[in-house]
Amino acid sequence: RTLGSRETLWNVTLENEKQLGRNYTLAMWTRPDSYWFGNITSPGDLLSKEHSSTTVWTQDCNTANGLNDKSAILGRQAAGIMFKAYSRFYNTKTITTYIKDRMANAERYLLAVAQEAQLQVERLNFWSLPNMDGMLLASGKVCFIVLYWCPASGIKRPNMCPNDSKNKRR
Incomplete structure (x- = not known):
């Protein structure tokens, strides 16, 4: 359900981009039960990194051998891939053996999607996504x-x- 909701919101975002005539440079997801202890890291710092458009940033803990799926910041190209993880999971034409072999849980599935798309994955310390x-x-x-x-x-x-x-x- 969470992945489906994220994809629905992403589709609305794409419509907003069309109406505005411009694209977002970063996107973020977070779960509704997240309690925030402070501000996120500076988006400018993330955007200044090489390959920021194709990077997925998540917390460096509770990864379940994949991507911590509670909160993530995504570069624009990475967002276009990661926010479509729900339909990809249910589309037998696009789900590959590479992904099937690695999807023991949601965290591992998301990491496999990122790896297959050759996205950069960066783990942030707790205080960057607190x-x-x-x-x-x-x-x-x-x-x-x-x-x-x-x-x-x-x-x-x-x-x-x-x-x-x-x-x-x-």
Whole structure:
């Protein structure tokens, strides 16, 4: 569902580009349950890098041996490929053996799509994309899913969600 929603929004973006007569240089996806601890890295810094148009930037933790799919910043050409991952998955004419052999989970599937398209993949430290999965409790406080906590972030272990089966994994 998440990949499908991303693709739908990307198609709207393409229509906006036509109406504006110009293309975006970067695109971003993030999940609706992301809790942000600060600002993202400077888009100007990303755009100044060689091959920025064909680069996918994601967090360097919780990769599940693929791309951390929680939040990503994508150069324009990379966005055109990665935001189409949903229809590619269901189109038997475009799904290749290379991808089929590597899609044990969403993270690995996305990495295989990027690799097959020869996109650059760069892992950013936590503070360049400072977010984690959060949940708003009835008390008004935010708790975090321990499974998605990035220990390398330097954040003291935040308030973890109670009675969550995912919290028992770390």
